[in-house]
Amino acid sequence: MNILQKTITTALIIAFSSAAYAEGTFVLNAERAMLSTQYAKESFKQLEEDSDFIADRERLELLQAEGQELIEMFQQDVETLSDDQKVEMQGKVQDKQNEIQFLANKLQTKAQEAQQAVINELSEDFNKILGELINAKGMDMVISPQALFYANPDLDITDEVTALLDVALADASE
Template identity: 40%
Template structure:
């Protein structure tokens, strides 16, 4: 009988320990995306890439018009005209692919730079909020299936990030 109670106590001990712990939950990506610094950097990146994105859209429209023209008038065009249009279309497609790679690389580089800069700040902000709210444990929202809304410290961490420079 005594062994049974010890076994029950041993199973219940972790649950009892957790019952006294204060836990916070954070969406780290959400906290970063809502931070003023990140918003301004992303806005600047969008402006930086804007001209290339407009060029990309323009090229796509040109290729679409060329394809339409080939479908409508292809039978009446000379073989030289058809060949010239195909060559021009291929050149535009190569330019589209090149521009897409350039935009993707720049976006990836900017995201990596921003995360490298912001990760230590995020950790510091989480630690500061955990200290202020007397939390024993902070877990990522992605690792949690359910939480009460009052355990979410994402907004508090974003505010702390905004205070940091």
Template identity: 30%
Template sequence: MFRPLIIILGVLLSFNAMAEKIVILGAQQALLGSKAAAEFRGKLEKEFSSEQKQLVDLQAQVKQIQEKIKKGAGTQSKEVQDQQRVQFQKAYGEYQRLGQALQQKQRQREDAFLKEMQPKMDAVIRDLIDSEGYDLVLNKQATFYAKPALDITSRVIELLNKK
């Protein structure tokens, strides 16, 4: 039962002896924390502002129709209720369609941004590894605990902002 734990501990201790300079990096955090990402978010907001407004307007319309249906339940004729349900279904369908299309467009733009930024990020990390002589860079999300002094994420953000 303790044998695997002992083996893992032994490997880690021997690995630790070989690697002198170990650091952690939140790569996604660094990318999203850069000035380029902030500028991109601003551009994205402007680019999709009219579609976002349409989506908000449709949402309000759907809620308004829904309220009419609730208020008129039992007091309106079946024909009027059916018309309102059809109206609700059309508005709600349009709301869903527009929302999904908007999400897909945003995802595509975000993916393009990340592809564009990846080489810059890789270059910054390589330069930092070379200049600081790091032996091992671990993914911050994969670590259970690390001293804050080992985290180079803010340094990577700083260097990304200079590129």
């Protein structure tokens, strides 16, 4: 690393570390705060209980077992199989892996859509609560944990925001 890079790196470390340790600086994982609420847990439970989701998950488990069985059979018989049989078996394994990948992607997409729906639903309440919390605590800066290498866990307000969201959502539903 040349001298200029070292100087710039050192300056950035000093600038960011002094800003991060300033009084009134807090850490918040906004996504985790929203996805840890009771509302989110209930939404995910509904997804887990959805008949289509259950059927797809069970189908995926079956396909994975079948795929593993095919691989084990192939490995066991590879020395006795003809070249044509090997090609056929490899094709079957590949087809099974494609099915598994398709179904896994489908389930992952459904889960991501459920998460995004929760975030979309809660974002207005989240922003309101965060604004109130910033004013109440006199916060100067709220930083995402992804932007940090380290932060004192005492600076993390994620659980507090989750609790306030739960209270606000409970009050709104009454």
